[in-house]
Amino acid sequence: MKKKDVLIIGSGLAGLACSLELLEAGRGVQILEAKDHLGGRTSSWIEDGMEVESGLHRVLGIYQAFPAFLKKAGLEIDELVSWGDEVEIRLPDRGHRGVFGLSPLHRPLKTVYSFLGNNLFLNPLDKLRLSRFFRAGLKDHRRRPGYLDSLAVSEYAKKWQVGEEVLFHFLTPLSAGIFFLPPEKFSAFAFFSLLEPVFSRFMRNRVGAFVGGMTDVLADPVAQAIRRKGGRILTGLKVEKLLLDKDGRMAGISAGKKEIRAGQVVLAVDLGSAQRLVRRSFGSHSWFKPMLELPTMPAATLQLELFGPALKNDRPTFGPGTALSSFAEQSRTTFKDAWGRLSAILSPPDRFLNQAPNRIFQEFYQDAQRLDLKVVNNIKEYRAILHPEEFYSLSPGNQSLRPSQTTPIEGLVLAGDYTAQEFLTTMEGAVISGERAAAAILGKD
Ligand SMILES: Cc1cc2nc3c(=O)[nH]c(=O)nc-3n(C[C@H](O)[C@H](O)[C@H](O)COP(=O)(O)OP(=O)(O)OC[C@H]3O[C@@H](n4cnc5c(N)ncnc54)[C@H](O)[C@@H]3O)c2cc1C
Known part of the structure; x- marks a missing residue:
């Protein structure tokens, strides 16, 4: 790495947004990503032969930083997203349904x-x-x-x-x-x-579905723009420790036997990973205490390939009183090659974390019928995708524990949806955090 290059750990939206900003300001960047695919919680990959994604995502029309970030990568939001204008609330056991224009x-x-x-x-x-x-x-x-x-x-x-x-x-x-x-x-x-x-x-206000797997339509094209601007990206490299020099300044990272030297590092990983890295590297530093106390929360999703659509429309639907807290039929938007494709976010997620996929499926299946979804004799295959600790918990009392992007360690900046910004744990929030991290590196407010 060149002396003024910045090392970015994590290729989620926070790391990608930070990289683009730094490249635009003339700085060099190298991104390190633990997984083989890019995008973090906005990614898609093949799991045991079935294309899956981190989970059902919707883009909101009120987002501003996210579309502006795409533009910087040469992408137009209207080409990535198919906009819809309704959400539905569906009560189980033939209860009422409400469709709300948005x-x-x-x-x-x-x-x-x-x-x-x-x-x-x-x-x-x-x-x-x-x-x-x-x-x-x-x-x-x-x-x-x-x-x-x-x-x-x-x-x-x-x-x-x-x-x-x-x-x-x-x-x-x-x-x-x-x-x-x-x-x-x-x-x-x-x-x-x-x-x-x-x-x-x-x-x-609008709500939009991605028109393809998120790594394909979002993370990979942004990564191409980063490479075109001179940035480098290494996948399959899990950072294990942050290294300090003898004066307590950032000196780089270690990953297995590999060490990469860098005086400026952006830690753009999810909360659980950030806590582990900080604890291992300088856990006794008092500034990090609130961040280490910030609780994580899990998410659990079930994604199903079907023989035919489970619902007439692809609109975000909520199923209170069931395990399907939100779901959508994606065969008309994100998974156009599928005959039918249902994606559900399950609640409460903690209950599903340690369950075998077939147990998760059974619970889903019962509640899907209570919600009148066309699932009987309609399921080809399914995968459960779980996120044990990536999110910061939105329970009361946690707001003041979120860290700023700047840290007291010279050369270390934080990014990620859990860091302080107003858009919570969303794509918009992740992009804002990445841009603030870049501003901190560049010495701007
Ligand atoms: C099921 C689900 C549904 C969602 N729905 C929506 C939605 O509808 N709308 C919305 O706006 N947002 C939604 N979100 C939230 C949104 O995806 C996240 O807020 C955002 O993607 C977080 O980006 P990030 O860059 O902060 O973190 P991440 O995307 O988690 O990126 C962190 C990256 O760091 C990497 N990493 C971790 N540890 C290491 C290490 N030691 N070394 C190297 N790399 C490492 C990870 O592999 C990952 O790629 C949803 C998320 C999920 C999971």
């Missing part, structure tokens, strides 16, 4: 109607209480973030007289469906952090 710009009537209508789902009094709850939450998010982070969504909802039914029909799908946590465990601050841009960028 796009005031592209589906204005449906959007307005879905909130004025859907009265079987939410009656007018429920809607009034919900709107008071949302107004208060957005205000507290601005004025009293610490207070909001001390409460779970369910506790805050009770303060605003939101009833149990609304909690189950509406807030559970939103919290468990989007971030795998039920409202009793979901920080009200994190919840309103997600909603704030939905309201403040209201006209931009």
Whole structure:
């Protein structure tokens, strides 16, 4: 490596975004990735003969950093994403279904109607209480973030007289469906952090599916742009330790018998991996204590190849009261070659982590039938893809434990969705963290 080159550990969106920024500023970069494929939690690969992805992903129209990052790599978001304008909440055992329009710009009537209508789902009094709850939450998010982070969504909802039914029909799908946590465990601050841009960028609301496997359409093309600009990428190399020189400055990394010397390192890995590396390298340093206490949370997904579509439409659907907290039929978008393709995020994820795939499948299968999905005699094969500790936990009390990108160790910068930025554990958040890490290296704010 050249003297001024920056070593980036991790090829998720945080590492890729950081690399692009540094290259644009004329710096050299080398990315090290532990896996054989690029993209981290936005990746796709072949698992025992079946194409899988890290899990069901949707791009939100309110994202700004993510499309701008793509542009820097020469990609257009509208070519990567097939936009949809609706989400569905489906109650089990032939309960009600609510379809909600999301796009005031592209589906204005449906959007307005879905909130004025859907009265079987939410009656007018429920809607009034919900709107008071949302107004208060957005205000507290601005004025009293610490207070909001001390409460779970369910506790805050009770303060605003939101009833149990609304909690189950509406807030559970939103919290468990989007971030795998039920409202009793979901920080009200994190919840309103997600909603704030939905309201403040209201006209931009849309929801989009990738038009192919995420490594194919996203990570690999970005990596090509990085290589074109002179960046280097090494896969299959797991960093084991961060090395310091005798004055406590970054000196490089070690991976097995290999050592790479670098005075500037961006640690752009997921939270669980970052904690292990920090603990092993300089765990007693007091600055890292909060970050080492930041709890991780798991995610569990099941992905199925089908003989025919399980649903008529590909729209994000939430199944409160079942193991399928969110799911979608992807054969019209991401997996166009498949006859049918269902992807589900399972809840609560902890329960599935140590289960054999066939046990996970059995639970999925029962609940899929309760949700009226076409699964009987329709399943070709399935894979369970689990994420034991990649996410930081969105439970109350964790916001203040998230570290900044800058660290007191000279030459070491952090990136990754768990580091401090306002877009939680999302693609947008990961990109923002990577760009802030680059700014820290370049000495900009
Ligand atoms: C099932 C699921 C559904 C999701 N749905 C959405 C969604 O709908 N919308 C949305 O916006 N976001 C979604 N996300 C979140 C989004 O994918 C993440 O927030 C984002 O991709 C995180 O990027 P990152 O760069 O911070 O971390 P990661 O993508 O985790 O990247 C870290 C990289 O570091 C590598 N690494 C780790 N340790 C080492 C080591 N020691 N040496 C070398 N390399 C190492 C890893 O292999 C990985 O490639 C979802 C995530 C999952 C898993």
